[in-house]
Amino acid sequence: MRIATLALLFMSTVAFAQETILGFNESDSLSQQELEAAFDSEINSAELDEWLRILSSEPHHVGTRKGRENVEFIAEKFRSWGFDTEIAEYEILFPSPKTRELELVYPTRYTATLEEDALPEDPSTSSVADLLPPYNAFSRDGEVEGELVFVNYGTPADYDILDRYGISVEGKIAVSRYGGSWRGIKPKLAGEKGAIATIIYSDPADDGYGRGDTYPDGPFKHESAVQRGSVMDMPTYPGDVLTPFIGATADAKRLKREDAPTITKIPVLPISYRDALPLLEAMGGEVVPEQWQGGLPITYHLGPGPARVRLK
Numbered sequence: 001m002r003i004a005t006l007a008l009l010f011m012s013t014v015a016f017a018q019e020t021i022l023g024f025n026e027s028d029s030l031s032q033q034e035l036e037a038a039f040d041s042e043i044n045s046a047e048l049d050e051w052l053r054i055l056s057s058e059p060h061h062v063g064t065r066k067g068r069e070n071v072e073f074i075a076e077k078f079r080s081w082g083f084d085t086e087i088a089e090y091e092i093l094f095p096s097p098k099t100r101e102l103e104l105v106y107p108t109r110y111t112a113t114l115e116e117d118a119l120p121e122d123p124s125t126s127s128v129a130d131l132l133p134p135y136n137a138f139s140r141d142g143e144v145e146g147e148l149v150f151v152n153y154g155t156p157a158d159y160d161i162l163d164r165y166g167i168s169v170e171g172k173i174a175v176s177r178y179g180g181s182w183r184g185i186k187p188k189l190a191g192e193k194g195a196i197a198t199i200i201y202s203d204p205a206d207d208g209y210g211r212g213d214t215y216p217d218g219p220f221k222h223e224s225a226v227q228r229g230s231v232m233d234m235p236t237y238p239g240d241v242l243t244p245f246i247g248a249t250a251d252a253k254r255l256k257r258e259d260a261p262t263i264t265k266i267p268v269l270p271i272s273y274r275d276a277l278p279l280l281e282a283m284g285g286e287v288v289p290e291q292w293q294g295g296l297p298i299t300y301h302l303g304p305g306p307a308r309v310r311l312k
Helices: 002-019 026-041 045-055 065-080 156-165 185-192 273-281
Strands: 102-106 144-150 173-177 197-201 268-271 308-311
Touching (some): 045 065, 102 273, 173 273, 197 273, 268 273
Parallel strands (some): 197 268
Antiparallel strands (some): 102 308, 144 308
16 A cells, blocks of 8 residues: 555656646646647648748848848748847958869879759759858968878877878868868868868768768768858857957947958869769878778878879
8 A cells, every 4th residue: 555655646747747847846847837838739731841941942131132131031921929139230351262272183183063953853953043162161371282181080080090190281282071079170170270271072871972961962061062150260269350248330430351360371172982982083192090091982092192282
């Protein structure tokens, strides 16, 4: 009887815990749950699909006509729901590339396309008006030429392994796979190790045919796809690179561009695994550790060289 009583007491405690929301007492929890249920009942999946279609129908990065239209669309929705809504404007530094060039100059020659294929299965891939090219925002400008060193994911642990091989990236161009860390860590570490530039690509073993079907048949990257994104040093401070810790209003005090600590110290260029293949294939030196072998149909080597590239 005592066991049964304890069990009943335990069940009652669990039931009470399930009904009470953290931070609410019992009566307020019930009111909150009723409010959330009423909110959920108003969600219309077809409406969400339509909003997503409207917002993503055209490229809408900062400064574009479509970007402004999206702002107005969202603001009007909030007004229609009874919210006091204002649109705040900030003047940020937004980089977009004027020139992107990558050429293997030794021991063979190859000019990287640095473009993504238009896929007949997805008409949006052929709509290039207002579309930003593949690049890493907040990369340092520059033109360099040097031998390649493969650094795997470009993490501190990877550089420890390179040290054991007696290989340095000093004066070299580091080739790194996406993955293993946030993308901004890769050029930051490479620059600290003395590299003059970083090339980043998505290896098919991580995000490509080594994982499953590629787009448009599946979710993984096809051979010409390139991962974009910022490489600013966000752990230093997030937000606009010229106005640390304050809003980038029109009258805000700004750093000089060359003094902005969150812009990378070396040029960075993202490429597809189709463009990466000729570069990696031309590399020599020690064979990579087994766990560094990627998904391309070649034997990966650490370098340095003999592959030499020019990057701008």
